[in-house]
Amino acid sequence: MQKKSESHSLSLITTVGDAIQWGADHFEGADLYFGHGFDNAWDEAANLVLYVLSLAWDSDSDVLYRELTEKEKVKISHLYDRRIKEQIPSAYLVGEAWFAGLKFLVDSRVLVPRSPIAELIENQFTPWLPQAPKTILDLCAGSGCIGIACAHYFPEAQITLSDISTDALAVAKQNISLHQISNRVESFESDLFAGLGGKIYDLIVSNPPYVDAEDLASMPKEYHHEPEIGLASGIDGLDFTRRLLTEAVQHLSETGVLIVEVGNSCSALDDTFPNVPFLWLEFERGGHGVFMLTADQLSEYRQEFL
Numbered sequence: 001m002q003k004k005s006e007s008h009s010l011s012l013i014t015t016v017g018d019a020i021q022w023g024a025d026h027f028e029g030a031d032l033y034f035g036h037g038f039d040n041a042w043d044e045a046a047n048l049v050l051y052v053l054s055l056a057w058d059s060d061s062d063v064l065y066r067e068l069t070e071k072e073k074v075k076i077s078h079l080y081d082r083r084i085k086e087q088i089p090s091a092y093l094v095g096e097a098w099f100a101g102l103k104f105l106v107d108s109r110v111l112v113p114r115s116p117i118a119e120l121i122e123n124q125f126t127p128w129l130p131q132a133p134k135t136i137l138d139l140c141a142g143s144g145c146i147g148i149a150c151a152h153y154f155p156e157a158q159i160t161l162s163d164i165s166t167d168a169l170a171v172a173k174q175n176i177s178l179h180q181i182s183n184r185v186e187s188f189e190s191d192l193f194a195g196l197g198g199k200i201y202d203l204i205v206s207n208p209p210y211v212d213a214e215d216l217a218s219m220p221k222e223y224h225h226e227p228e229i230g231l232a233s234g235i236d237g238l239d240f241t242r243r244l245l246t247e248a249v250q251h252l253s254e255t256g257v258l259i260v261e262v263g264n265s266c267s268a269l270d271d272t273f274p275n276v277p278f279l280w281l282e283f284e285r286g287g288h289g290v291f292m293l294t295a296d297q298l299s300e301y302r303q304e305f306l
C-alpha cells in the first residue's frame, strides 16, 4: 500500500486500508513506542481497525478495500485518539493479544504477551527437551500465555500456572476458560515456588520480572500502563532470577529442563555467574536473552547460585 504524505481527517476516509494508513501516519508522527506485540505503526493501526470490524488478523487483503460506515469511523477514531494521547498499548485498548498463534484476553493487570519463548513453544522446544514433558510449570504466568500455549502444543501435558499477583491470576483463569482447558491447566498464587508444595516438573519455563533499574527509569510511557511487579527486578534486573536459580532444581525431574527469559539482563547474568554454561537460545523471529539449563547443571552449579 502507498504511504500518504499528507494527513486528513478520518471522517473523509472511505476504506479500511485508508483508515489503517491514516492511523499509521499519525502514530509515526506522535512519538509512540511499538514494543507490545507489534513493532511498527501500520500493524498497530491495523490491529485497532480490525478489532472495530470484528475481523481476524489473518483476514484476506481484499478487506483493505471494504468501505467503512460512519459508526465504524467514530469507533476507530476514538481508539486512535487513546493510543496517541494516553500512549496505551493497542492490546489493552482491544483487550486481547496474540501469542504462539493463540488469542489471549489481556488488561492492565497483566503484561502484554510478547515473549520470544512463543517461537520455542511453537517448535515444541525442539531440539532442547529429552522427551515431550508430561508436567510443565509456567512460573510468573501473568496472563497464562506461556503455560496455556504449552498446553496447546503439548496436548498430553499437565500444566501449572503460578504467579504472585491475585490480579494476574484472575486474568489467567479467564484465559484457561477461553481455551477450555481447565482439565489440564491449574493455577496457583505463589511467591516463586513457595505455594507449589513439592511438585516436580519436566519443564519449568519462566518469563519473570527482569528489568534493571536503569532500563526501568528510561522506559517509554507505554510500559507504565503495565504492572510494575511484572517488570522490575532490582538494580541489575536479576533479583528474581537469582532466587529462581537457587530453588528450581528442587522442582525439576531428573531429566528436567529450565528455560528462563532475562532479556537485556543476560550480560549481567553471565558476569554474575561466569562459570555457569548458560545456553542462550536463538530466535528466527527476533528476541534474545532466553537461557536454558538442565536439572543436572542446576545441581552441579548449586553452590555458585547459593
Ligand SMILES: C[S@@+](CC[C@H](N)C(=O)[O-])C[C@H]1O[C@@H](n2cnc3c(N)ncnc32)[C@H](O)[C@@H]1O
Pocket: 110, 111, 112, 113, 114, 115, 139, 140, 141, 142, 143, 144, 145, 146, 162, 163, 164, 165, 168, 190, 191, 192, 206, 207, 208, 209, 210, 229, 230, 231, 240
Ligand atoms: C514479565 S511478567 C510475565 C507474564 C507472562 N509470563 C508473559 O510472558 O507475558 C512477570 C510476572 O511475574 C509475576 N511475579 C513477580 N514477582 C513474582 C514472584 N515473586 N513470584 C511469582 N510471580 C511473580 C508478576 O506478577 C508478572 O505477572
